[in-house]
Amino acid sequence: MSPFNRTATASVLYDAPGPRARARYRVFGVLSLIGVAGLLWFVYATLDDKGQFNPALWDVFQYNTVQQRIVDGLLATLEAFGLAAAFSLTLGALLAAGQLSDHKPVRWACTAVVQFFRAMPLLILIVALYYAFFATDPMWALVLGLTLYNGSVQAEIIRSGVNAVPRGQGEAAYALGMRKTQVMASILVPQAVRSMLPSMISQLVVTLKDTSLGFIITYHELLFVGKAIASQPTNSAGFPYIPVVLVIGPIYIALCLLLTALARWIEARGRRGANRRTSTAA
């Protein structure tokens, strides 16, 4: 029950493998390595067969202007993501507070907002915002759409995290005479944060990937730029679609890995904090 026992239970959950299990794992390891290598070779061979590694298709990446466009696209993606991440976490916190309110109308209204924007397909939301309000400024249609959708999801994550704190914690705080805001801020939220963190970060990863929807409303983010590059035919070898995918795709993957690494780091820091407390106090 206590958040501080997690490191201990992590190893308890699994039996340490015995000699036979270890041998089995080694066989599985080798087999999967062979499988993955085969798959990669198949992909490479197919693409090569279709002439996708023809240097003429890749020449385009040598131009400074093209490189600059990719960097600009990346920056645009990061700008939309940064704004959407900050706004959606703020909105999520506000909506969660509203959903946990003692006042029925507030609770009701916030729940309605959360359910509506969670159910609404993000693409429709972004396109609607674009045509209705932001035809000249697609970035804000994208940011607002991402904020409303992801803010609602974050609200659900925060609300369920707070509700998952054992009931006695809140009761004990009320019994001391704390007010609701004090109970939230000093007892419930601090205990909820640790369990919420992984889900919040995965939702941020989703937010990051969904910035690519901006290309539909002509926001010049990474995917838009990629599509523009790919639709200019090369002299001899046709459109460089696959090469663009092979360049843009890994950039998204790298960004997501960075976010995940950040999450790990935050989590590890929290855990180390807990362990430090444990060891100095014991």
Place this chain on the structure above:
Amino acid sequence: MTESPVEDSISAAAPLVVLSKVNKHYGALHVLQDIDLEIRQGEVVVLIGPSGSGKSTLCRTINRLETIDSGRITIDGHPLPAEGRELARLRTEVGMVFQNFNLFAHKTVLENVVMGQVKVRKVIRSHAEKTARELLDRVGVGAQADKYPAQLSGGQQQRVAIARALAMKPKVMLFDEPTSALDPEMVNEVLEVMRQLAADGMTMVVVTHEMGFARSAANRVLFMADGRIVEQNTPDAFFTAPRSDRAKDFLSKILHH
């Protein structure tokens, strides 16, 4: 029957907690039925009764962790406020100790006892810490001040919980089965703290099945069944000669094993 001087002074004192015609339902279940109860300054009242009879519910209505449907509860002459700042202020005057301790898991023992004083009573931190250390010493866990609750035994945690409640300087303390979640060897260390508290004149409402504690520390035993107070008496009279069949039946069950 001759009353001791202590009991004389208690019966002369003004009622501190008064419940009149208190009713509460959980859906169709009538958990509290026309409860009338007066608890005097310095009195120690033990509530016993079968599981589900409404003991916890009664206890929790006194600091409004449970609301009531009808009736009236007053503490030191003031009716229990329904909400807001007044309710919070009243709760500081009613200490509560839970079966599962409910210490704040993310705070040290010291911080558990300091927090309420600083956040609610607005005591300066250094004073609050001094008070906290004194209280922790008084309940015998002063050496554990910098540990986290999960590192303490159940008995130690419950004594910290008592210290945490005392730090608010309450007028009355509620105990809901404070020793039921403890291993047998830890029960006495908690009961000893409670006995001391009773001897110091604290007004206490204690839900417990510890007959030894009831006999040695209580002024009055209330027997509850099906949402009613069926019988009340001094501990000696109640345990040796229960009047109602429900009480006789209940006592025979808990005493014969």
